[in-house]
Amino acid sequence: MKIELEVNGQPRTAEVSPWARLLDVLREDLRLTGTKEGCGEGECGACSVLLDGEVVNACIVAAGQCHGRRVVTVEGLARGEVLHAVQRALVACGGAQCGICTPGIAVCAAHVIDRKLLAGKPVAEARAAVRELLAGNICRCTGYQLIVDAVLVAVDEVGDS
Amino acid sequence: MEPRAVGAPATVGTSLPRVDGVAKVTGRARYLDDLDAPGVWYGATVRSKIPHGVLDGFDLDPGYDWAGTGTVFVTAADIPGKNMILLIEEDQVALVPVGGRVMHVDEALALVAAPTKALAIAACAAVTPRITVKPAIFTMDAALAAEVKLYGDDNVYKQFLIRKGHARDAEFEAIVAGAAHVIEGEYVTGAQEQMYIEPQAMMAEWREGRCYIVGSMQCPYYVHKAMKALLGCGPTDVVIAQSVTGGGFGGKEEYPSMLAGHVALLAHKAQRAVKIVYERDEDIAATTKRHPARTRHRLAVDAAGEIVAIDVDCVMDGGAYLTLSPVVLSRGVLHAAGPYRCAVTRVRGRCVATNHPPHGAFRGFGAPQTTFPYERQIEKLAVLRGEDPLALRTRLALRKGDSTATSQILGASVGSDEVLTAIRDCAGTPPVRAGVAANGSPLRRGRGVCFYFHGAGFTGSGEARLAGRAQVAVVAGGRFEVRASSTDIGQGAITMFTQIASDALNVDPARVVVVDPNTRDVPDSGPTVASRTCMVVGGVVDRCCRRVRGRLEAWGREHGVTGDLAALANAYVESGAPELADMVQYEPPPGIAWDDATYTGAAYPVFGWGACLVDVEVDLDTYEVKLLRCVQAIDVGKAINPIIVKGQIEGGTLQALGWALLENIVYREGRVANASMTNCIVPTFADAPELETIMVEVPYPFGPSGAKGVGEIPMDGPAAAVANAVSDALGCAFDEIPILPEVVAASRDRWRLA
Amino acid sequence: MTPETAYTRPRDLAEALAVRAAQPSWMVLAGGTDLMVSAIHKRVPAGILDLWRLPGVGAITEGAGGGLVIGAGATWLEIGRDARVAKAWSPLALAAREIGALQIQARGTLGGNIGTSSPVGDSLPALLALDAEIEVASVRGRRRVPYAAWCTGYRTTALAADELIVAAHLPPLAAGTHLAWRKVGTRRAQSISKVMGAAAMRVECGVVTDARIALGAVADRPIRIAAVEQAVRGLARAAAAEAARAAMRGAIRPIDDVRSSASYRDLVAENLVARFFSGMI
């Protein structure tokens, strides 16, 4: 079927099976390869994208269900060359190592920040909340510590501006 | 070292943001599966469901449209060269030939390639191998009993015996018999999945008779060597390139040679580019894991609590092929006596063959398996003597001038006191022993520490034999190209090389370009393993840069060109002179003597040192262990990039904590029964405690700016610290990991709750 | 080649029911967090009836007599953040917050959990303990089935081939009812339950007068533990905990699998059920 959807603010179309995975539509049909596949089971979060404003795993979303909907991928986080605060913080704080989990983490963390899900929380509580909110994104390289640091740095920055 | 020019800030020792950071956070970094490959076909692997047998042939389902889809089917008969994955020994085949032995479940038997992934999966399902089943063995004891012979007459891939302070067993036993106390224990550590988040992935294409292979890997030259043999071709007929690699941890050390062979064969027959990206379940089921190990340990002490003898007997399960087992075992036995003073030691190690899929390289490379036993033993000594665990370790620790189990006299860069002091200083009071959770469950808390070391670089004369090389060249735009085959698998090699080169050349880091490794354009720097990339290859890059700098400066003087090195480089390139490049080969530091026959001497150029403190809380209703605190103090020599080093330590630490508590490979009749990410679990954000990391710097004079290895060491210690903490909390010994809640539940009768 | 999968996104429940009746073999797809797992290895469905965000079946509304009606299409995020659920039917809110992690909670629905009715479906013991009824609809009409009669075996349900799940009805709880929920999974998040359970315990004048105790992952389906429910009646809290522990012995027959062992499940289930009573606040 022909699906029409908005990806990173642009109207896009793809001729795909409704049973195709959103992940494949993005990566293969639209050649947006920033979204990664780590498992295809919904477990690792490497394929995280925003669908109508919520974070979902693109490997377990059917293409047909995306017709008429809005998708934001890692490619859509930056405004031109200006990175999202959390992308900058991930670079500055060492939150990306091999980087394969990073697009998913950036998408999920940007959502957490933009939705102000950490608003008003003292540091220890905010750190615990980050660990809960990002628990669907598995990273095998970092031990998570520097990613949590990065999210808090980004929260501060966004809060200040 | 040469003084730096005035005004040029050193980058070594600063946390320069990762060179590849922006590409990674924006999704622009291209991993194998992201590469444009018009017309590429997809490969899939026909695998055995039988752990041991003889391959009689294949049945191809005519229901699948073989001809119409153009699907190619590749078997061992299509291999142009030798059917083997060349590594240490020639025992592992790339594809089991008809009439040949099937050695493990999920072994590769044949390959298919088709225009789409879905077709490749369907084609694979349309192939049924016929196998005559033979009896299989799955335990170390069965392997040692050798009723079924998988390897030689005794199923032993490799054994080592290291003696110190005695010549014969009788002499050794007499010393043990004279001790005031002998602590005996048996320790078991499980297999562990690397679980890099990018699965194994590789693509091949033949152009004008030459095979180009690109993929996710740690060691392009390992793949190169294996491909020359498998494809029966010369060194320039096959080019291996690394794509951005989504984690390795050892798992992409040897296995990529297998996958490279598969895509090369498929591409050859299909006459087009073919790629294989493993499915997660396939990756977990078929590729290498950490060797499971069982270690018997005897610790003999005198009345004053001095160690008089250490006796270790370690057996590892190598799985169905030898692969890297001898080297893993070697590192295991070389660390098995621990970083403690002892005049008399006997260390025995054996690695045996079973019908499990081959076990292989994983961060720590045998040392975590032998660190766990000795640190449990030392803990038992502390309990026996009622001595403070940290004080006891400080009292017995190796220091400069002491000799190790291989009689290596420790020279410079021994950080034992520094790491132990760092832990002592931040330890604070142990957690309150008893508590109640909000939901009413009773809790018990405990603390554990551990102390350990890890040899950096290859064992013994390994580095001299490897003779790793790197090249630095002056290129267009006044830039400097660093050419090394060391791969960045997330550990930050590109950034680290950039910093070392930038300082050695005294140019801005932006002037340094670290070339993506491929075997056509970069020399063999040795494999990206063994915590050697910074210390060894980094040192080579450093020297190489200094030579290039000297030559460029000389050229400037000769031609009357002035300015900084970047200006000189510009002028040099514009002058049209031939490429200015220099190649440097590793030279071992003086005084390194190693005897391979007796396994004595300088096992490693230098050791890293570590100490760890862990606080845990056990829920007595659910038997779950929660990590309250984990502090690691690690002597890294010099942190070239502190944030990257911190990330290395923390990543390794969490892998170790996961190995200790929840990572579990369930083997059933040789098959990984939990081969999915859902069931083969690793820690999430919510499982990880806040990690406290202390970087200690006791410089190594022969490493770049004093740096020594850091990649593996954080993996070695934490598991023992966790087991010590759980043992402390519940008042009984935990000598096996993972300490799953099921294991804690089964220990109820042994608890002695304070 | 397999024919292209048909796809329908109905505008309302009536249209959905009509399609369902006409195409009983089509896949009924909500959030897809069960159905789409490892999708490339699954058989391609003949058609997809897409219920995601189907108007009219996603809301959480107050029902007759102080109960709550949770639409089948409500996601875990919505259920976990709903103040009414958290206040009066807390096991369901707590279960919602412990399902998977953010991505799964954004997509997974109550209807999907009920539809799959896996023994490890985390909401299901909560539904049992809260005495929920499942409302289903078809072109033939509507009916309500208590959850206890809904799940008929290992991942099988009372859903007819032309029916769709519309909602779960949570009746109001009697005054003095204490609620509890506990999940023991393979790890602290994104985890499959090894044992989980929910309890609704009515205490009057310090004595347990009624209890519904439900457990998951200990049988082929989520179950109520009648032996415990009977044993605790009329007992003070501490005595009830002891009686519950005693009644648990032999009450369940869990299995060994790759995630845990029968003996662990047995033991932890016993501890949790006893703790429901002793830990009551």
Ligand SMILES: Cc1cc2nc3c(=O)[nH]c(=O)nc-3n(C[C@H](O)[C@H](O)[C@H](O)COP(=O)(O)OP(=O)(O)OC[C@H]3O[C@@H](n4cnc5c(N)ncnc54)[C@H](O)[C@@H]3O)c2cc1C
């Ligand atoms: C990584 C991961 C983690 C998970 N963690 C948990 C967990 O912790 N706890 C847990 O309980 N589950 C968990 N799940 C399973 C799953 O998320 C839940 O069962 C979820 O509630 C399913 O809802 P869905 O809408 O996504 O279902 P779908 O996959 O869309 O459907 C599931 C089934 O229900 C049927 N169905 C759905 N809606 C209706 C309806 N209205 N009428 C009739 N039939 C219907 C479908 O036909 C299908 O058979 C997890 C899944 C994943 C991938």
Ligand code: FES
């Ligand atoms: S690839 Fe989608 S969750 Fe892992």
Ligand code: FES
């Ligand atoms: S950075 Fe490698 S998996 Fe997260």
